[in-house]
Amino acid sequence: MTITPIDGKQRDLGDGFVVRRMLPHLKARHVGPFVFFDQMGPVSFGEDKGMDVRPHPHIGLATATWLFQGAIRHRDSLGTAVDIHPGDVNWMTAGRGIAHSERTPPDERHSGQDLHGIQVWVALPKTHERIDPEFHHHPASTLPVVEREGTRLVVIAGEAFGVSSPVRVFAPMFFVEARLEAGARVTMPEQHAEWGAYVVEGAARFGDLPLGALDMAVAHEGEAPVLEATQPSLIMLFGGAPLDGERHLWWNFVASSKELIEAAKVEWAEGRFPLVPGDESERIPLPSY
Template sequence: MLDIVIEARQAAIGPGMQVRRILPFRLRRMVGPFIFMDHAGPVAIQPQAAHDMDVLPHPHIGLSTVSYLFGGQVTHRDSLGVEQIIRPGEVNWMTAGRGIAHSERFEEPAALAGGTLEMIQTWVALPEKEEEAMPSFTNYTADQLPIFTETGVWMRLIAGDAFGLRNGVKTHSPMFYLHVVLEQGARFGLPKEHAERAIYVAKGSIEVAGRTYTVGQMLVFTRGIDPMLVAKEPATLMLLGGEPLGERFIWWNFVSSRKERIEQAKADWKEGRILLPPSDNQEFVPLPEDHSRPAGSPPPQALS
């Protein structure tokens, strides 16, 4: 059966960037190892306002950030010294582990003016034994990510394994992550080999068990249920899930199985012990000071 339908909420990650926030949700914090999901764009602004959209250097611990674009391009810089432009169909996979800082800047005027910039950002929590791993970053090009097609269906495996597909993206726990495009009337199911599974409707609409679901909705399914979905119109979907990792705490950009580790990360960022990107170190996002939120409720996260 359908476990829950999550309605995306509007969130601001900077003066010029509004996103749809899907995870975490108060009634469903995670799906498999996925603990965070934002959908940004399509964005159309004047090129001179691009700096307002930039995500300044900010820290992470205990997770991997996964960046995937439908259109446009973004420049990533991190404290390892990596500078990488990500383009549609590629994956930027950054494992924060014990701590890393990075920025994401929108430096392609044509993509902004043309309204083509659109991206999905997810965070994948790390298993406890990997939470203090050395930070790392890898860009996977589109030709490294297998594509499957059949009548009315196109899909790319972003990470993990599903429907017999695998790729070389390094993951830390059993999971799957797919970009699926359906023509009107096409029928599609979910991979059966994973305990927790969800569908996010990025474009168009689908029907499941006689009900229609549209842009900004995530459908999460109970284990053992194998739904059949039908595209009511051309639709773009993100399918994701995997094995649950157990309880995780999240505060701002920090994820951990231990509350005290998050407190340490706060102090580390405030005291400058998490290094800034060497090629982008003139400004950064300060540690939030928000005393108005209820206990246990995280402040707004940065976009990965």
């Protein structure tokens, strides 16, 4: 088994909204199908302030938002308009192309809110990267929970620890929120070939590697690693089967070929992606780089 530590990069997106980007990384471009991993916040917005991610496009991936605090209103070009709260899953499959926005809902914006969560991108297999876009909201009550001594595991997506999430995925994977008491141990799902752990709060050992808060480690080959909390911890677990080939990432686009990326760039620049109903007046322009 090979274990690799991952050091993230902190980025300020404006108005004090900070993300910590863990993937992609030079040491791990992807872990299973996961090609992007951000921690959002924690951030405290004042009254009449909030997050405003204007409409922007995606292709070739599925995105998931998992909140610990706060609320986000998702709108997309399918006509979806839904608020996500801690414990719920917003799972958007971009396929051949979708546009969406993410903003603080009006009530939370007026009163101010704390926002903290994880956002991931999962590359679709080549057989599905051009499927029609989809969006599914899964309330917290629909997600399977595995409770063991000192451990509570919420299976957000995929299959792990003997249960399966209702989220529709297209390749073997797992995405899990783990809350562990000090001394609790979890063996990573043995049916998968690549594993990752990100410590949101607390401290742990991943195999023989110590991890503190905001640390990540990834592993592949050999036996599934054991995760042990050395203090009460909140840890995200993720991974799956190796990707069916490398992926190109450019801005918000993920694809198995550069030609698909170039085509998407032209479509967005020329305004040929569908508008986001209820959020038609703004859009993020195609980057110039």
